[in-house]
Amino acid sequence: MRFLPEAESAALVNEELAFTAVRSALIAAAEPQSSVFPAVACHGSDPANRFTVKPGASASLAGVKVGSYWPGNAAAGQPRHNSVVLLLDQSVGRVEAVVEAGVVNAYRTAAADAVAASVLARDDARTLAIFGTGHQALYECLALARVRPVSTILVVARSATSGAEFLSRLAARGLTGTLAPAEEACAAADIIVTATTATAPLFDAAWVRPGTHVASMGSDAAGKQELPPALLTAARLFCDLPSQSVRIGELQHVAALVAEGTLTVTAIGDVLAGRAPGRRSPDDITVFDSSGIALQDLFIAEALLRAG
Structure with missing residues (x-):
């Protein structure tokens, strides 16, 4: 399994990469072989701390994104928004990659x-x-x-x-x-x-x-x-x-x-x-x-x- 931590994903992303990837994703979303499942809105033990689970699949990819919003993080000097993406190996159903994507999510x-x-x-x-x-x-x-x-x-x-x-x-x-x-x-x-x-x-x-x-x-x-x-x-x-x-x-x-x-x-x-x-x-x-x-x-x- 590959793991791409926040520091590396933030260093790799730019507007051009994001534009190209998201354009392809939006085209795929309109194709019949793709599935975008209902987002699930959740919260932590403190209801003010919220996270959303968004799953989906295209002809070539399947996985889930978890995006979180912890408003109290600002006082601790931490980002309030965070995100992680899990990609599945569709041949066996195991997680093949985990990408931390807090900064990436803003670009996306x-x-x-x-x-x-x-x-x-x-x-x-x-x-x-x-x-x-x-x-x-x-x-x-x-x-x-x-x-x-x-x-x-x-x-x-x-x-x-x-x-x-x-x-x-x-x-x-x-x-x-x-x-x-x-x-x-x-x-x-x-x-x-x-x-x-x-x-x-x-x-x-x-x-x-x-x-x-x-x-x-x-x-x-x-x-x-x-x-x-x-x-x-x-x-x-x-x-x-x-x-x-x-x-x-x-x-x-x-x-x-x-x-x-x-x-x-x-x-x-x-x-x-x-x-x-x-x-x-x-x-x-x-x-x-x-x-x-x-x-x-x-x-x-x-x-x-x-x-x-």
Whole structure:
């Protein structure tokens, strides 16, 4: 059995590796020979300490990802988010590799939004509005700046302090950001990304102009919500996995409309494989619901093992 510890996986991962692996995973997720099983939400003896188990299988890979969130770790100088991926040897059913993937998980999550933006955002998209200044937000900005000519980043922060700290982190990575209120950021944005733990809409649908691409990253459990339902009913909807998105993703808030056929949801893998259209006109408003699927973790773990 191979073991790739956190220090090694973090040293190996980069935006290009993550983008390539996640793109392949999203295509595989839309193929009939793949299976993505329901995510199981769990908690430790302290209910505030949470972890999620996400299993999946493709034509070539099978395994499980365990992602944890221990909020008290920050006080001890430890990461609050951690992740580990187990790959199975399908010939005998034993674990053939264990990959610690705390840092990798941030790259993988951002890569999914970048892959979607590569076919859904306008080619000339230059202004990015990012809601959130936490662990994931920086990776989102870096990943999106690789696939579109982003020159302006408008940061919507809960506080001036967290906003200023985030601007410094952006600057350290060569990106320039400006703090902006939500309405102003949405009205100017070509791409909007929400990277929060919100349980209510972060902005008004009327603030989003035609041609905008919107990615919801934070809604990955029942009750979470970042986008206004009015936006979902007006936009063209895409996601990583339709069956999961209507259960725990942003699309849970319009699940009844999807079930009755009023709204259509397209798996982004079908767009990437050429089986479904992505952006059809400069005025399309597109929404990508990224609730996260195990195949992304399995594919990036395999890519890291090859690179190592």
